[in-house]
Amino acid sequence: MRLWRKASGLLKDQNSLWLASLSKRTSFRNPEMEAAVIKATSHDEFTIDMKNVDRVYKWLHLSPSHLKSLIWSISLRMEKTRSWVIAIKVLMLMHGVYSSKIPAIQRIGRLPFDLSNFKDGHLDPSRIWGINAFIRAYFTYLDKKSSLLFTNLQERRNLQHLEHVNNDNNNNYYNVVIVERRYSMIQDLVLLQKLQFLLDMLLEIRPLCDTAIVPLILEAMDCVMIEVFDVYSRICNGIARILLRIYSAGKVEASMALRIVQKATIQGEELSFYFELCRSIGVKNAIECPRIEQIPDEDIKELEEIINGVSEKDVQMCKDIVVCEKTSDQNREEQNKLRTVITDDWEKFDEDLMQNDGVIKVAPRATNPFETCTNNVPSKPQELPDLISFL
Numbered sequence: 001m002r003l004w005r006k007a008s009g010l011l012k013d014q015n016s017l018w019l020a021s022l023s024k025r026t027s028f029r030n031p032e033m034e035a036a037v038i039k040a041t042s043h044d045e046f047t048i049d050m051k052n053v054d055r056v057y058k059w060l061h062l063s064p065s066h067l068k069s070l071i072w073s074i075s076l077r078m079e080k081t082r083s084w085v086i087a088i089k090v091l092m093l094m095h096g097v098y099s100s101k102i103p104a105i106q107r108i109g110r111l112p113f114d115l116s117n118f119k120d121g122h123l124d125p126s127r128i129w130g131i132n133a134f135i136r137a138y139f140t141y142l143d144k145k146s147s148l149l150f151t152n153l154q155e156r157r158n159l160q161h162l163e164h165v166n167n168d169n170n171n172n173y174y175n176v177v178i179v180e181r182r183y184s185m186i187q188d189l190v191l192l193q194k195l196q197f198l199l200d201m202l203l204e205i206r207p208l209c210d211t212a213i214v215p216l217i218l219e220a221m222d223c224v225m226i227e228v229f230d231v232y233s234r235i236c237n238g239i240a241r242i243l244l245r246i247y248s249a250g251k252v253e254a255s256m257a258l259r260i261v262q263k264a265t266i267q268g269e270e271l272s273f274y275f276e277l278c279r280s281i282g283v284k285n286a287i288e289c290p291r292i293e294q295i296p297d298e299d300i301k302e303l304e305e306i307i308n309g310v311s312e313k314d315v316q317m318c319k320d321i322v323v324c325e326k327t328s329d330q331n332r333e334e335q336n337k338l339r340t341v342i343t344d345d346w347e348k349f350d351e352d353l354m355q356n357d358g359v360i361k362v363a364p365r366a367t368n369p370f371e372t373c374t375n376n377v378p379s380k381p382q383e384l385p386d387l388i389s390f391l
Contacts, residue, residue, distance in 0.1 A: 009043025
């Protein structure tokens with residue numbers, strides 16, 4: 001039975017290559033690109049044609065204009081197939097496309113094919129259901145990631161337009177500074193929420209039964225593991241930066257940060273179980289995983305204090321300092337207002353008295369559990385190309 005499937009798949013691939021050779025070259029179609037995609041996503045479930053995978057990526061780096069023909073070739077390849085092997089290879093190929101860091105990638109939007117309800121049409125459903133579920137979860141993640149990249153591109157364009165209008169029409173420098181700082185922090189918090197949402201979807205990509213633990217699935221899991229490292233590392237670094245700036249923010253930002261920190265704590269526990277599962281099924285990139293360190297309780301408590309108004313005085317003092325540092329005129333005015341208090345022992349200034357009344361605290365930097373380990377993660381999982389890089 002397996003030999004028959006292999007022969008049938010080889011025949012289908014040869015027929016697809018013959019049809020691709022007959023196609024005319026247009027702005028969308030490139031016969032050579034179509035042939036490379038067909039070979040890179042062959043029906044062979046035990047090997048991956050790395051030569052043609054590399055050719056596809058080299059074309060993209062050579063010129064972003066090749067992206068159109070690649071999308072067309074992949075869409076044509078997925079139009080009629082019901083093979084789980086082709087589906088997984090196409091997903092891994094697309095995963096690599098997003099690592100190319102070509103700006104045009106952000107304009108793709110939704111993926112040019114739909115595997116949200118994928119079912120293999122050749123094998124017994126009772127034996128293949130785990131692989132079908134894996135493909136659907138993998139597709140859902142990549143489709144959402146592609147959509148978020150497109151949305152972020154639109155938001156950046158709108159922000160650039162808004163900044164241009166503000167620079168032309170708003171002469172109140174101090175208001176602009178405060179608004180930009182507040183908007184920048186909210187942007188960072190929203191980005192962290194999106195990354196946490198993507199991480200939740202990544203953790204759903206796993207074999208759900210023993211029959212789904214096959215070589216091609218394990219190759220795909222190697223790519224997923226690197227993506228997990230990358231996304232979680234970005235989350236930890238983002239939280240660390242937010243905690244350093246949180247005392248210059250308000251209750252709205254603190255509330256968002258608290259939810260993010262609480263979510264990160266939960267995800268840290270889920271990651272530990274996920275890594276253990278990957279190690280148990282033989283995912284190579286999961287053999288040496290870092291220990292997941294939880295966010296200190298002190299950071300969570302300080303965020304709660306800001307929200308409850310306990311540290312409201314410190315927050316206001318930091319905001320005042322941010323504004324005062326922007327102009328030497330205000331600095332001179334503040335200096336003129338200083339009063340000297342004489343005692344029998346020494347002279348005290350209002351600056352010293354202020355330190356006794358309210359000390360400005362600085363939030364400690366959150367520990368990034370992947371700060372030292374991510375550099376040791378292979379950028380090229382076994383024979384696969386570097387498929388992981390989040391824009």
